[in-house]
Amino acid sequence: MNWTKFEKELEKAIFSGKHITFLVGAGLSVESRIPTFRGKEGFWKIGSKNYKGPEIGTFRMFNLNAIEVWKWFLFRKTICRKAEPNRGHFILKEIEDLLGDQFALVSQNVDSLHKKAGNSAERTYLVHGDLDYARCGNECSDTLYPFPELEDKTRESDISLEEEKLLMCPKCGEYLRPHVLWFDETYNEEYYKIYTVTEIADNSSMLFIIGTSGSTFIPGHLIDRVSHFNQPILDINIADSEYSYFIKDYSEGYEARETSTEALEKVLAIIKKIKHENGKILRTTK
Incomplete structure (x- = not known):
């Protein structure tokens, strides 16, 4: 150089x-x-199968299993929240x-x-996008909501029924989604x-x-x-x-x-x- x-x-x-x-x-x-999405930390286990970050971070996976996608992003949000x-x-x-x-x-x-x-x-x-926000996964409006305030999560953490309510759109009742661009979106x-x-x-x-x-x-x-x-x-x-x-x-x-x-x-x-x-x-x- x-x-x-x-x-x-x-x-x-x-x-x-x-x-x-x-x-x-x-x-x-x-x-x-x-960690990066594509690095060695960028995977998620569902049952007996390991998924890479670019497989979990998709609208397709959100439609198939919104809770598992939220678990992944709540874990990542915990990492980001603690980072300086x-x-x-x-x-x-x-x-x-x-x-x-x-x-x-x-x-x-x-x-x-x-x-x-x-x-x-x-x-x-x-x-x-920005992990400080979430929006309706059904796109009932373009409103950005503060990212749901749940306790810190690890890879092994579950989401309780009470916590799950915080993941719902206040306007239509469908799941919110993290306000990020997923790998299968434009x-x-x-x-x-x-x-x-x-x-x-x-x-x-x-x-x-x-x-x-x-x-x-x-x-x-x-x-x-x-x-x-x-x-x-x-x-x-x-x-x-x-x-x-x-x-x-x-x-x-x-x-x-x-x-x-x-x-x-x-x-x-x-x-x-x-x-x-x-x-x-x-x-x-x-």
């Missing part, structure tokens, strides 16, 4: 006044001990403070750690801001990809939009991903094979340096 060359690109991006977009995946939250933001989350908050309205955070994470770290709701786009603007983030990508002077394997639609989509306008892309990941072949061949592509925190520390230092050296000019840049 040529950080000297990248610094010049980042300075140009800041002076452009356009969005500088940070696309975040589960790799950022691994340092907060939140790591240094990488707090760096993103510092970067937002430095960049202001140029900053755009597009997160695939549903764990609430960006909120805990202090990133603003106005500049954060949760494209896979993005929309109403819940997941897909058109908004597409417009942001089209108006970005730089894209950071942080801790994502590229197994979902969003990384490839944003890479396609940003590269169409020949803007720089920095992939921060500890290993190659599904889009690495493109980044390696892309004339404006950069790779940092480091942890999210290690690379973001360097990015933060560069932004502080640019801001310090060009403070008066940048304050007048729109």
